[in-house]
Amino acid sequence: ADSYDEECDYLFKAVLIGDSAVGKSNLLSRFSRDEFRLDSKPTIGVEFAYRNIRVGDKLIKAQIWDTAGQERFRAITSSYYRGALGALLVYDITRRATFDNVKKWLRELRDFGSSDMVVVLVGNKSDISHLREVDEDDGKNLAETEALYFMETSALENLNVEEAFMQMITRIHEIAS
Ligand code: GDP
Numbered sequence: 001a002d003s004y005d006e007e008c009d010y011l012f013k014a015v016l017i018g019d020s021a022v023g024k025s026n027l028l029s030r031f032s033r034d035e036f037r038l039d040s041k042p043t044i045g046v047e048f049a050y051r052n053i054r055v056g057d058k059l060i061k062a063q064i065w066d067t068a069g070q071e072r073f074r075a076i077t078s079s080y081y082r083g084a085l086g087a088l089l090v091y092d093i094t095r096r097a098t099f100d101n102v103k104k105w106l107r108e109l110r111d112f113g114s115s116d117m118v119v120v121l122v123g124n125k126s127d128i129s130h131l132r133e134v135d136e137d138d139g140k141n142l143a144e145t146e147a148l149y150f151m152e153t154s155a156l157e158n159l160n161v162e163e164a165f166m167q168m169i170t171r172i173h174e175i176a177s
């Protein structure tokens with residue numbers, strides 16, 4: 001490890017999953033670089049971003065992986081999930097189908113991920129709630145049934161993005177320490 005890595009107390013991996021165009025890449029760019037893109041540019045190739053976070057007196061380096069435009073069923077391989085301690089499972093509150101597919105993504109997580117993974121269910125695009133097709137309570141109820149954390153976010157308006165990632169990261173830290 002380089003000297004920079006030695007300064008951090010924990011290094012861990014987390015993954016973003018969910019249907020295409022729900023806003024995964026923009027959530028990650030918002031969290032890691034405070035950037036947003038209006039045009040839809042599908043992620044090409046393997047991508048991940050780092051962010052260092054201080055929790056108490058510990059410095060945590062979070063490595064967050066983004067799907068390489070491989071959101072079709074079973075196109076994401078087990079290596080994507082390997083070693084991941086957390087996941088943000090994202091749907092688009094304005095497209096019901098992306099919410100219906102959450103069950104499918106949970107099945108993948110169960111098949112490929114580790115059983116103690118911290119999962120946050122994220123309903124993104126809360127800024128355009130006039131186009132809403134998924135009630136906030138539907139998200140809450142599903143999260144409760146599946147024992148997930150839950151949050152609605154807007155990558156565009158930077159609402160709850162920090163909170164969603166931090167919920168996952170602090171929970172992982174609690175389990176790991
Ligand atoms: P991904 O395929 O899941 O990585 O989705 P992207 O991050 O590429 O976003 C897909 C499209 O949704 C792009 O046109 C984004 O500009 C748009 N988008 C992403 N997040 C939001 C959001 O919070 N609100 C709105 N209104 N649009 C968003």
Ligand code: MG
Nearest residue numbers: 024025042043
């Ligand atoms: Mg993407």
